[in-house]
Amino acid sequence: MKKFIYIALASSVAAFANAEIPAWHPPTKGEVRSPCPGINVLANHDILPRSGKNLERQVVVDALSKWYNIDVAISTGLFEMAVNFSGHAGASSFDMVDIWIHHNATVNAIEGDASFSTVWKQTRSFWQGKTIDVQEFGNAAQARYLTSNATNPTFYFPDVQNIGAAMAFMTSVLGDPVAGTVPTRFVDDWIVNERLPARLGWSTNEKLTDLATLGDLGAKNSGKFFHAGGHF
Ligand SMILES: *[C@@H]1O[C@H](CO)[C@@H](O)[C@H](O)[C@H]1NC(C)=O
Ligand SMILES: *[C@@H]1O[C@H](CO)[C@@H](O)[C@H](O)[C@H]1NC(C)=O
Ligand SMILES: *[C@@H]1O[C@H](CO)[C@@H](O)[C@H](O)[C@H]1NC(C)=O
Numbered sequence: 001m002k003k004f005i006y007i008a009l010a011s012s013v014a015a016f017a018n019a020e021i022p023a024w025h026p027p028t029k030g031e032v033r034s035p036c037p038g039i040n041v042l043a044n045h046d047i048l049p050r051s052g053k054n055l056e057r058q059v060v061v062d063a064l065s066k067w068y069n070i071d072v073a074i075s076t077g078l079f080e081m082a083v084n085f086s087g088h089a090g091a092s093s094f095d096m097v098d099i100w101i102h103h104n105a106t107v108n109a110i111e112g113d114a115s116f117s118t119v120w121k122q123t124r125s126f127w128q129g130k131t132i133d134v135q136e137f138g139n140a141a142q143a144r145y146l147t148s149n150a151t152n153p154t155f156y157f158p159d160v161q162n163i164g165a166a167m168a169f170m171t172s173v174l175g176d177p178v179a180g181t182v183p184t185r186f187v188d189d190w191i192v193n194e195r196l197p198a199r200l201g202w203s204t205n206e207k208l209t210d211l212a213t214l215g216d217l218g219a220k221n222s223g224k225f226f227h228a229g230g231h232f
Contacts, residue, residue: 022046024195032097033194034082038169039096040194042067052096055082067196068173071210120191122147127184134180134220137167141221168217172209174202180220 022045027033032052033040039060042048047063048055057079064075083091086098126140168180174190174197175182189197196202207213 021196021198026194027052032095034096034099036099037191037194038064038068039082041190041196043096044194045196054093054095056093067204069205069208070173071208074210074214119144124188127187130184131181132175132184132187134167137171137180137221141167167221168214169209171217171221172207172213173205177205177207177209177213177217180217 024045026044027050031043031050033043034052039048039055040052042063043050043052047067048059057076060079060082061072061075064070064078065072070078079094082099083089083094086094088094088098122143123140126143127136129136170187170190171177171180171182174186183201185200186197186202189195189200
């Protein structure tokens with residue numbers, strides 16, 4: 001469950017009326033980012049601290065609520081999880097760079113980028129249309145699973161099992177939370193540029209993202225992958 005929510009955050013997005021969105025720019029020297037695009041995007045807009053440091057509970061919960069329309073209980077859980085991953089359980093804030101899970105910051109600063117480009121190239125190749133649907137998310141997830149299993153000696157199955165949750169989260173805040181579809185251009189802008197795709201037509205979803213919506217979409221997405229491999 002913890003991992004479910006964590007990975008879900010890695011794939012979320014949303015915004016408000018364009019005029020209200022604080023100016024975007026990518027991190028500059030000394031500013032740190034996390035493995036989660038969801039919060040990196042907000043830092044790039046100065047909605048969370050641009051420095052990526054000292055993210056306080058209330059600031060994080062408010063930001064996730066206002067910009068992503070995520071239920072407060074989930075936002076609070078996400079904050080606590082991040083604090084736990086940072087190795088300072090119980091702290092009132094965390095630094096983005098501390099929540100890389102598998103290695104330390106030095107290693108991830110390099111490996112994170114390299115693996116991201118590889119992973120993204122493969123994932124993106126499954127999305128050729130203007131809209132991504134649950135089957136296309138499933139196809140990408142299945143490919144990631146098979147590749148990880150074949151090439152990563154420390155591959156741990158639950159990491160990928162949670163892709164359904166990640167897709168559900170991204171869909172809930174970026175696209176249509178019932179149909180499970182998302183405009184491809186929103187995903188590109190959010191993942192690649194780590195930017196709120198408001199100028200491309202996105203705005204904060206009016207429907208709250210909570211456990212019920214995530215559960216429905218997660219089930220929908222999970223049902224679309226591994227249908228052939230039989231691992232689920
Ligand atoms: C964070 O860690 C604390 C202490 O180990 C634990 O009680 C709590 O459930 C964890 N919270 C989350 C969201 O992982
Ligand atoms: C991070 O890991 C690398 C490789 O294991 C190691 O050389 C480096 O000293 C570590 N850095 C910290 C701050 O622990
Ligand atoms: C990886 O693939 C092998 C062979 O199909 C399978 O036995 C194993 O369970 C898979 N590992 C995981 C973590 O799913």
